[in-house]
Amino acid sequence: MQLLQRSLVPVLLLLFIACGNTGNESTAPSDTRWTLTGFQKNGTANPILSATDTLTFDCPLQKTRVKWAEKDVFNPAAIVRNDTLFLLFRAEDRIGRFAGTSRIGLAWSLDGIRFTAHPQPVLYPAEDSFNKLEWEGGCEDPRVVQDEKGTYYMTYTAYDGDKARLMVASSPDLYHWTKHGSAFAHASNPKYAGGWSKSGAVVTQWKNGVQTAVRVAGQYWMYWGDQNIWAATSDDLIRWEPVLYRTGEPRATDLRGIARELPELKTVFGPRKGSFDSDLVEPGPPAILTDQGILLLYNSRNIPSIGDSSLAEGTYAAGQALMDSRHPDRLIARTTNYFIKPEKDYEIKGQVNHVCFIEGLVPYKGKWFLYYGTADSKIAVAARNHP
Numbered sequence: 001m002q003l004l005q006r007s008l009v010p011v012l013l014l015l016f017i018a019c020g021n022t023g024n025e026s027t028a029p030s031d032t033r034w035t036l037t038g039f040q041k042n043g044t045a046n047p048i049l050s051a052t053d054t055l056t057f058d059c060p061l062q063k064t065r066v067k068w069a070e071k072d073v074f075n076p077a078a079i080v081r082n083d084t085l086f087l088l089f090r091a092e093d094r095i096g097r098f099a100g101t102s103r104i105g106l107a108w109s110l111d112g113i114r115f116t117a118h119p120q121p122v123l124y125p126a127e128d129s130f131n132k133l134e135w136e137g138g139c140e141d142p143r144v145v146q147d148e149k150g151t152y153y154m155t156y157t158a159y160d161g162d163k164a165r166l167m168v169a170s171s172p173d174l175y176h177w178t179k180h181g182s183a184f185a186h187a188s189n190p191k192y193a194g195g196w197s198k199s200g201a202v203v204t205q206w207k208n209g210v211q212t213a214v215r216v217a218g219q220y221w222m223y224w225g226d227q228n229i230w231a232a233t234s235d236d237l238i239r240w241e242p243v244l245y246r247t248g249e250p251r252a253t254d255l256r257g258i259a260r261e262l263p264e265l266k267t268v269f270g271p272r273k274g275s276f277d278s279d280l281v282e283p284g285p286p287a288i289l290t291d292q293g294i295l296l297l298y299n300s301r302n303i304p305s306i307g308d309s310s311l312a313e314g315t316y317a318a319g320q321a322l323m324d325s326r327h328p329d330r331l332i333a334r335t336t337n338y339f340i341k342p343e344k345d346y347e348i349k350g351q352v353n354h355v356c357f358i359e360g361l362v363p364y365k366g367k368w369f370l371y372y373g374t375a376d377s378k379i380a381v382a383a384r385n386h387p
């Protein structure tokens with residue numbers, strides 16, 4: 001059993017970030033009561049899911065029977081439906097142009113630890129109008145929320161081998177998914193759908209034991225991106241519009257990724273020199289609206305020479321950030337240190353070394369369960385008591 005708390009002690013020193021031209025509206029909390037801490041990796045149960053050659057299906061594009069989870073399984077979303085905890089996870093086969101096309105599988109559990117996988121993937125490149133964007137890289141990195149009516153919405157990454165694009169799908173039951181295409185397909189500028197985008201974490205709220213997407217200031221919100229973290233808004237959880245800088249608003253000068261072509265995209269926050277998150281930042285699980293603001297657990301990558309010299313090159317460790325609930329594109333506070341980092345064998349060595357990549361967070365049977373991909377190869381869990 002690993003106590004993650006050790007690395008959190010320095011977090012008690014908060015970094016306060018000026019909030020642009022918000023006047024005095026935003027007051028940074030004076031402590032870290034806003035963070036979700038105390039996660040313990042389950043040392044006996046982890047990794048809870050690994051690659052297997054027992055899962056097969058007929059790939060409509062490969063035109064053959066494929067062992068769709070033979071190479072690696074990782075980067076899981078999590079959601080509770082009725083009394084069951086479901087993971088939607090990324091699985092790779094070993095064949096084709098990249099010796100690894102990604103598809104999204106489903107697994108279920110009654111204790112949050114032991115999972116049974118559905119034999120077939122539930123979302124995958126198929127003979128549809130989206131396979132230009134999804135083949136032959138595949139469908140990657142799901143995050144899932146539900147709306148007030150109980151419809152599920154998944155954001156995922158389509159990868160064509162060249163560019164990653166943030167996509168949306170919906171489902172009544174987690175098994176049957178309808179693809180809706182690029183999250184930005186209907187945005188005001190077609191360049192947003194054409195550019196590199198991924199990792200959509202929708203803002204949610206816990207109410208009466210159910211986590212649902214929630215409107216803030218009249219709209220649904222999502223954090224996205226994998227260099228900086230940007231924001232987007234939507235009326236229907238399907239068609240998203242990136243949040244842009246307002247006239248006169250101070251702009252970030254360190255332009256990264258898609259913002260190099262589209263500098264009007266508002267950076268919510270970016271990497272930090274001298275810190276564990278020195279190279280890139282990327283949303284983790286769906287964000288959570290709390291009475292102190294919007295809590296986003298986020299992934300980050302490190303370059304030791306400009307960042308945290310105690311973490312290996314390319315280490316993905318995760319931190320936490322708080323945004324203003326009246327203005328979700330404004331950062332209020334951010335932890336100075338990570339709360340989870342790679343340290344076990346299977347977190348250090350794999351398809352990509354030194355990775356703990358968080359994507360699923362749910363309360364279930366009295367605990368918060370945090371699910372993460374390890375070294376882009378396996379799936380593990382950390383838990384803490386709830387609330």
Ligand SMILES: *[C@@H]1O[C@H](CO)[C@@H](O)[C@H](O)[C@H]1NC(C)=O
Nearest residue numbers: 040041042043044045113383
């Ligand atoms: C770890 O998993 C086991 C099941 O393998 C479970 O009994 C135990 O309660 C878990 N421990 C924690 C700290 O979550």
Ligand SMILES: *[C@@H]1O[C@H](CO)[C@@H](O)[C@H](O)[C@H]1NC(C)=O
Nearest residue numbers: 080081082083149150151172
């Ligand atoms: C599961 O929940 C859905 C909606 O939340 C409900 O309509 C359905 O009847 C439930 N199914 C079972 C088997 O309890």
